[in-house]
Amino acid sequence: MNTPFELSLIAPAKLNLFLHINGRRDDGYHELETLFTFLNYGDELHFKLSTDTLISISGDTNGIALTDNLIYKAALLLQTHCKVNLGAKINLTKRLPMGGGVGGGSSDAASTLLALNTLWNTALSLDELADLGLKLGADVPVFIKGKSAIAHGIGEQLEYLELPPKWYCVVFPNQHVSTAQIFTHPDLKRDTPKLSGDWQQQILTNDCEPLVKKLCPEVEKTLQWLLKYAPSKMTGTGSCCFVEFASQVQAQDVLANLPHTWQGFIASSVSTSPAHTELAAIIDK
Numbered sequence: 076m077n078t079p080f081e082l083s084l085i086a087p088a089k090l091n092l093f094l095h096i097n098g099r100r101d102d103g104y105h106e107l108e109t110l111f112t113f114l115n116y117g118d119e120l121h122f123k124l125s126t127d128t129l130i131s132i133s134g135d136t137n138g139i140a141l142t143d144n145l146i147y148k149a150a151l152l153l154q155t156h157c158k159v160n161l162g163a164k165i166n167l168t169k170r171l172p173m174g175g176g177v178g179g180g181s182s183d184a185a186s187t188l189l190a191l192n193t194l195w196n197t198a199l200s201l202d203e204l205a206d207l208g209l210k211l212g213a214d215v216p217v218f219i220k221g222k223s224a225i226a227h228g229i230g231e232q233l234e235y236l237e238l239p240p241k242w243y244c245v246v247f248p249n250q251h252v253s254t255a256q257i258f259t260h261p262d263l264k265r266d267t268p269k270l271s272g273d274w275q276q277q278i279l280t281n282d283c284e285p286l287v288k289k290l291c292p293e294v295e296k297t298l299q300w301l302l303k304y305a306p307s308k309m310t311g312t313g314s315c316c317f318v319e320f321a322s323q324v325q326a327q328d329v330l331a332n333l334p335h336t337w338q339g340f341i342a343s344s345v346s347t348s349p350a351h352t353e354l355a356a357i358i359d360k
């Protein structure tokens with residue numbers, strides 16, 4: 076491969092198909108077990124190499140200050156860690172709702188690490204990138220590794236598995252939920268026993284759901300409305316809710332009937348992150 080000067084990469088959404096909280100560590104982080112799948116839908120990032128060391132972001136920055144943006148933080152982390160004397164001009168097309176539980180910020184950070192590791196020729200392994208990514212957020216490693224998995228620990232210990240592809244309708248009830256607020260709330264259920272035996276034979280829930288429904292009536296309304304179509308669930312710490320189907324038309328039907336006050340999208344799930352599929356195609360050229 077000739078090292079490219081620019082490249083585009085998706086930052087896909089994730090869904091937590093279940094999320095069990097098993098306890099709280101002394102540092103405040105929670106021990107959890109959660110099933111991650113990736114969606115063929117996400118933010119779009121474009122990276123252009125620059126020969127100075129500046130890192131800039133244009134496009135849909137949505138009022139996030141440059142130095143708070145997880146894209147910038149990821150780029151700076153890799154630049155510093157590998158002592159890179161190059162920079163990057165990064166453009167963001169934001170499609171994933173922020174504070175929606177679909178992992179947009181973490182996925183942006185992961186795709187930035189993956190793309191710049193190629194453009195800057197830093198050649199870190201996925202394990203090394205995932206270790207760096209964990210400094211930015213508990214969800215970053217799964218996006219770096221790019222395979223559907225049950226995560227243990229705080230979300231960084233990954234047990235990979237293939238999942239059959241499904242179609243999802245994901246609904247954002249126009250309410251942003253702060254992950255930190257949910258994890259610090261006294262009423263959060265934190266005592267689900269760890270999975271043992273075949274996880275597919277067990278009752279799988281999202282332990283954040285009862286609390287988020289109480290704090291955000293709009294989430295409760297969304298889950299109720301979706302129930303007309305299929306069993307509804309919330310992803311991560313909310314606020315997005317989703318229903319699963321075998322076919323695209325069923326997911327499309329839900330989206331077509333969505334009340335105007337909410338936003339939604341449909342997407343198919345994939346066991347390999349589309350960021351990895353796209354990057355492999357670029358590297359193979």
Ligand SMILES: C[C@](O)(CO)[C@H](O)COP(=O)(O)OP(=O)(O)OC[C@H]1O[C@@H](n2ccc(N)nc2=O)[C@H](O)[C@@H]1O
Nearest residue numbers: 103104105181212213214215229230254255258311312
């Ligand atoms: C709940 C999930 O969305 C499931 O996918 C993630 O585990 C959250 O991952 P994330 O957004 O990357 O999380 P971070 O940015 O690391 O942390 C956000 C906030 O959630 C809390 N947090 C996060 C993950 C975890 N296992 N326990 C926690 O208590 C942290 O205290 C922090 O205040």
Ligand SMILES: Nc1ncnc2c1ncn2[C@@H]1O[C@H](COP(=O)(O)OP(=O)(O)OP(=O)(O)O)[C@@H](O)[C@H]1O
Nearest residue numbers: 144145173174175176177178179180181183254311
């Ligand atoms: N590039 C970015 N995209 C989205 N959010 C960002 C970004 N950079 C920083 N943030 C901050 O991170 C917060 C959480 O963003 P994100 O959209 O990842 O939430 P989430 O989908 O609920 O994540 P998770 O499910 O991982 O908890 C935002 O409210 C925002 O302040």
